[in-house]
Amino acid sequence: MTASDKLVVGSPEDILRRAAAVPEYSGFPTLDELADRFAELERQHPELVSSRRIGTSRLGDPLRMYSIGDGSLSHLIVGGVHPNEPIGSWTAVHLLEQLIRDPGLGKALDAAWHIVPCIDPDGMRLNEGWFAKPGDRTAYFADFYRPAGDEQVEWTFPFDYKNAYFDRMMPETLALARAIDWTQPDLYVPLHNGEMGGVYYYLTRPVPELYEMLHRVPEALGLPLDKGEPEAGHLIELAPAIFTTGSLEEVYDWTESLGLDPFPEGSGGESSSAYAQQYGTLSLIAELPYWLHPDADDTTEIDESYGDLLKRTGRTLADSGAQLVELLERAQPHLTLNSPFMRASSRFVPMLVSSGEMSISRGEQTEAQRPATRAELFGCVEHLHMFRLRFGGMLLRALRAEATSGSASAELRRIADVLGETYESWSRESEDPRIQSIPVSKLVGVQYGAILAGAAHLAGVQ
Structure with a gap:
């Protein structure tokens, strides 16, 4: 028996080992390759994996949610919430594969897992031109696509505050709301990523017990934390490179305080994480860069x-x-x-x-x-x-x-x-x-490790 065999499943050392063991991936899967991969896993393991259709995209792609496990907790993992952020495609595949192959992992984390491979297939198809060469910044920006704010699945949940009102939920947004309502998750992880610099995180509430692990996972894989400019000035930093998601009301008030229009034409609505909070859900977002830069964590x-x-x-x-x-x-x-x-x-x-x-x-x-x-x-x-x-x-x-x-x-x-x-x-x-490109396996490893850290915390694994 090796030292790693003696690790408690779900312990910090076990999570770090699992994060470092993600296989090498070449580029990112196309939407059809991703759908085929999940369908094949369900076909091969019908006794473990089931799926249900949660909706249909605007251009007719079926939206499916895959489930595995019957623990007392409920965890929802959703890919493609922004279609230019495909690191989560491999993370979703790897998570399901590991839950199939290692029954001990599912038992230790005591959860029913629900995974949506991609909630915006129409948008993701418009980014596929750079998926085969994710380290190429020229290709990335030349074939980049991100939907308008009022067409983003992540940001088209209902919102009503002061002079702002939004209720134009798209079919994909309704499908994601349906998945959240059906699963009432204890942990919700929309699979996001950034572009350049270092790793940072969002949580919907302070969880001090998680901060050390969220720092240790990227450190173990040789990735820096992003200690520079946050995405918005109103964000509250819980720990280095860990922020609260805040609310859209806070964004509105902060923007208004700067003398700017807090809800310009074309604005979307509230986020999926905010929608999930009605169930007491902890949402965890790991933002990962495609490229490294040595200044990202230099506080000189x-x-x-x-x-x-x-x-x-x-x-x-x-x-x-x-x-x-x-x-x-x-x-x-x-x-x-x-x-x-x-x-x-x-x-x-x-x-x-x-x-x-x-x-x-x-x-x-x-x-x-x-x-x-x-x-x-x-x-x-x-x-x-x-x-x-x-x-x-x-x-x-x-x-x-x-x-x-x-x-x-x-x-x-x-x-x-x-x-x-x-x-x-x-x-x-x-x-x-x-500027240096980052191996995809390391990016998936950080995202996967963060998911396991959140699940282990909620399961009470020491």
């Missing part, structure tokens, strides 16, 4: 104030957004296709301006008048690069789709050429020889 102070950093990068982002707004306005009279790329661009392009204005407003606040850290510098600059390349690239896809369909006028082709040149210059500015 730099010779620039945090406020000046926010204002400087905010002005550049707002100016870049204004360029895209001008090109979009010029293109509008010539558009013939109501493509998802154009719908998303119409929402996100103006957001670059408002996001830049938000950074400028934050930079003027009293608490920002302190030295910035190298990690914050990296986070602000990467935020700028990410937004320009994501949404400039999507607008370019939208314009080129018109050309591909044969409906682009001469003026629209000229606008696409101008945007193409601008996009190429932004792409060159984002180049950094210190």
Whole structure:
């Protein structure tokens, strides 16, 4: 018997061993490959795995939930909540495979597990162009797609607060709500990921007992925590790189306090995690980067104030957004296709301006008048690069789709050429020889380890 055989299943050491044992994966599976993989696991193990249809996507794909185990706890794991975030595809596959192969794992964690491989298949198909080469940033941004806010499954749950109201739940959102209602989960893990820097987490409530393990899992796999700029200034940090999800009401009030529109046209609704809280659910989100950068966890102070950093990068982002707004306005009279790329661009392009204005407003606040850290510098600059390349690239896809369909006028082709040149210059500015791609197995390992840590905590495993 080896030392690892003596580990208590679900103990910290066992979780770290399991996270490190994730097999090598080549790229990410396409939607059809993912669906086939789950269907085959159910076919091979009908005595363990069952599935039920929870809905249908807008373009007709069946949405299925796979279940295994009969413990006293209920855990729901959902992939594809944002279709440009496919790390969770392999995490979902690996989790189900391990629960099939290792009955001791399921017994120790005392749960019925419910796994939705992908809740937004229509959106994920529009990202498949870069799935075979996830380390290639050029390919990633060129074939990137993220739905408009009011078409995101994650953010289209009902919301009613002050002047904000949203109730346009999509079929996929209704399916996810149905899955949450059916399973009433103790643990809910929507499988997200980020892009660049380090690992960070969200929890819907403080759970101090989890913080150490959430730090140890990426450390054991050689990945840094992201100690730079958080995704939003209102977030409460529970521990380094661990935040509360907060509420959309808090986002509204915080944005309003900065003098900005808290609910602009095209806004979505509440999150799936907020919807699950009616059942006392603990939601856990592990945000993982595709690429590493040494500055992501460097808290050394730099010779620039945090406020000046926010204002400087905010002005550049707002100016870049204004360029895209001008090109979009010029293109509008010539558009013939109501493509998802154009719908998303119409929402996100103006957001670059408002996001830049938000950074400028934050930079003027009293608490920002302190030295910035190298990690914050990296986070602000990467935020700028990410937004320009994501949404400039999507607008370019939208314009080129018109050309591909044969409906682009001469003026629209000229606008696409101008945007193409601008996009190429932004792409060159984002180049950094210190950027390193991360093996997919390590990313899956962190996400898988975080799921096991949350489940072990709720099961009372010591």
